[in-house]
Amino acid sequence: MTLTLADCFDYSTKKEVRIQSVPLGILKQCITFGVIVFVCFSLITQKRYQKKDSIISSVHTKVKGFADAHSRIWDTAEYTVPSPGGDSFFVITNIVKTEGQMQSNCSELPSQKTICSRDDICKKGLADPQSNGIQTGRCINFNNTLKTCEVSAWCPVESQTTPVPAVLESAENFTVLIKNNIHFAAFNFTKKNILPNYNVSCIYDRVKAPLCPIFRLGDILREAGENFSQVAVLGGVIGIEINWDCDLDPLRYKCEPHYGFRRLDDTVVDESLYPGLNFRFARYYKNAHGTETRTLIKAYGIRFDIQVYGTGGQFNLLELALFIGSCLSYFGCASFAIDFIIGRYNSCCCNAKSVLKYYDDRKYETIPGPSVSLAHLKAHLKFVSFVDKEDILMVDQKLKGSLQLASGPYIQRERFADTKAKCKDSHKQDENEMRLIKGRSAMLPPAWCKCNKCINTTHLEEQLCCRLEEGECITDTKMFNSLVLNRESLEYAFQYDNPLSKTPISKEHLRYYAKQKYVEWRFGCRKYMLNFAVIPNCCKTAIETCNLQTEGP
Known part of the structure; x- marks a missing residue:
C-alpha cells in the first residue's frame, strides 16, 4: 500500500x-x-x-534595655551577642562567673570519675572531656570531708551552681527592633516591614499593633506559649516567623508582614541531656604580679532565630x-x-x-489479542474464511504446517440478511454433493483438502481449503459464479477504478478483480482484514483457470 x-x-x-x-x-x-x-x-x-515568585530577604536587629543585677548595670553591649549570619541574636539571661582564674594545679570538682581515696585511683595525663583539666596523678583534699583528683587547669575550677531565679530575669522588658527588607526579583518589587509613618514608641501587639516592628522579649515568649522567667534560667531557642503573602495585582494589592512565634528547641528530649542553651567566654587581664589571670563567664540565654518566608503573586495570562x-x-x-x-x-x-x-x-468492540509479539504480527497475520464456518479465523502465528490445520481465535463476521440466506444452502450435504465426491477424478486430492478441488502445493500458506469439513466446494455454487466469475461485473469494477483508462482489459486484470470480489464477499469491508485475507486453494485455482465468461440467458 x-x-x-x-x-x-x-x-x-x-x-x-x-x-x-x-x-x-x-x-x-x-x-x-x-x-x-x-x-x-x-x-x-x-x-x-498568578505567577508566583519566592522571597529574597535580609534582616537586621537592634536590642535595647538596661538591667540592674549583681550590683552592676547591664547594657546592650554586655547581654547581647549578635549572630554572624544576621538572622538571629542571643540575649544573656543568666550567668555563672568564676573570677581570678590562673593556670596551676587544683582539685577537680567531685563526680563519679574524680572522687578518690589514694593516688593510684587518679590516672596521670588523663584528659576527660567532661573535666576541667588534665589529671596529675595525685589525690588531694577538695574540702574537709572529700578528696578528688588533682588537675592541671585554670584554677579555681568553674562552679556548677546555676542561679535561680535568673540574674537577668528583668530582660523580659528588653525590646528588639527587627528590620526586614524583602525583594521579589520576578516583579522587581522591594519592600520593608517598617512603614514610613510608623510610631517609634509602639510595641507589637497581635490585635492593637500587628505591624509594629518593635517587640518586647517577654511578649515574644508569651506568644510562643512560654514563661520568660522559667526559660531565662537555662536558656532556649525561640523562632520569630515573618510571613509575606503578597498580592501584587493593582486592584487587589496587599503586601504586609504577618508575625508568628514558637519555641524551636525540644524541651522533652534535649532537656534531659543538654538542658537549655549556654556558652562560655573569658575576659583576660594581668594581676599586680604580672601573672595572666581571667574571669570565666558561663552565659545562659535565649537565642532568637528570625525566619522569613513567603511568596509574591501577580496576574499572568x-x-x-x-x-x-x-x-x-x-x-x-x-x-x-x-x-x-x-x-x-x-x-x-x-x-x-x-x-x-x-x-x-x-x-465496546471485542477483538482477540495477538499471541505473538507486535513486531512479528504483521509478517504472520492471516485471515481465513471457511464456507461451513460462521466466523472468520485469525491466524497470527508462524505456520508450522498446513494453513488448513492452523488454529487461532475467531472473529464475528459482518452479516447481511440476503447474503446469509443465500449461503445457508452451502452448509448442507445433499445427494448431489455425495455424487460429486464419488465422481471425482481418480487422482487423490491433498490430505488437507475437504472439497476435492484443491491442487497440491508445497507452500504452507497455500495449503488451504474452502471448508473445514468434507462437502461441496464453494466454487460449485451459483453465488460464487455470479459474484466472483461474472465477467461483466469484473469489467465494471475495473472501469469504476479506472474510468479514463484506454488500456484493454486483460485476463490479469479480471483475475485481480475476481480475487478482490471474493475477499469482499467472504470477509466483508473491514479494511484491516483485506490486506491479510487468504484465498483458498480451490478458489484461487478456479479464478486462474476460468475463462470468466459473461453470464447470460
Missing part, C-alpha cells in the same frame, strides 16, 4: 455513544457541577491565575491558561464514573438479555 501525503496529514476524533438516560444524565451534571465549583474555588482562593488546561482533564471524571457503572457487565456471568449487555455491545 502506497503512503500518500494526505495520509500523513489527517485528523482523527473519538466516536461516542450517546445514552439517553435521566439518572445517568443527572449523575453527569452533578459531577460536572462539582468539578466547576472545585476549579473556581481553587482559582480564587489559591490565586492560580500564561499561568491562567495552563491552570485552565490542566483542569479540563477533571471533566473526564463524569465519563469515567458512568463508564465504570456501565462497564460492570461481564459476559461470563450476566444474562445475555440484560440491559447492561445491550450497553456493553453498543459501546
